[in-house]
Amino acid sequence: ILWVSLHEQIRTFIQMRTNLKVVDNSGAKRVMCIQSLRGKKGARLGDMIIGSVKEAQPRGKVKKGDVVYGVVVRAAMKKGRSDGSEVQFDDNAIVIVNNKGELIGTRVFGPVPHELRKKKHLKILALAEHIV
């Protein structure tokens, strides 16, 4: 979170050491990003990252300390759309995937943007509660 002036809060990319929330039922609760698979500066909305699970639920598909792939479904950094609008969320959140892009969990919580359609993450869109 950067502050350019007193009013504008500029959020930046998701990079190494970024803590993200996990919004599916794969068992993990918090993941720390260790690598962004796209972009030199970091991952944005809809990109894949590699993360290390920092906090997990007791009985889940992933355990604490696992290295997992994830797709960013909510980013605090604004993402521009082709019609001139921009969208930004209040937090950073990912959904845990395997390295092919298939979901590990079976449910997705919270809103997801429709940028995922272009990135071909249709399963996430299908399971989502609300598409922004």
Next chain:
Amino acid sequence: MQSLLRNVCRAGNRGAAARLLEFAAPVATQPPSSAIKHLRPCGFTPPTGLDQFLCVQNRFISRDGVPASSGFCAKVLMTRGLSTVGTAEVAEDEDDSSSPAVEHPPRIKFKRPDKTARHIMNILNKEAVEKVRTEREIPDVQPGCIIQMRLQVPENKRRESTLKGIVIARRNAGINTTFRLRRLVAGVGVESVFPLYSPNIKEMKILDRKKVRRAKLYYLRDRMNALKK
């Protein structure tokens, strides 16, 4: 000397040019034809009036002998030269001012390109805004309004999504006037920036207008009210 001539070209103002030439004339020892050749290729193409003016200047400067007297002659001859230039430039000026279809009765005689371009951009902006306003009725969204709008997004499969939220910022920039909408979607706060005159916005309705003492309500990010955000 060349730079002085260039300044004369650019200033174009009668008084300034007179003063500059007064200084230029005593300095004019080199053949000014070279100066004029140097001036021609520069992007600022002088109108034909200015060419005449430069020729006049050329003529009288080359005839110069003594710098001191030439200063006085320069002023007299140059004002004569400038009068022809003045009419020529006014003619060209009218050509330019008629294209944006706006009359400026007591207009400055000498055209300044940068001023004119900005002026034209302003006019274009206003025209575009007027065009959109006549097609769609766009309410006056101010920070603090609670807005309900229908948005049609072609990249989303199903169109006509309805959004409801509070306007927390508005940025005025002609046709690119944008406003920032904050809403609670499925328990998560989402902020979106929309261009006010976007054709994707099908309908906008103001539900409520809250009294706020600020133009940008970014403090609302920390205060997550349970109700409308």
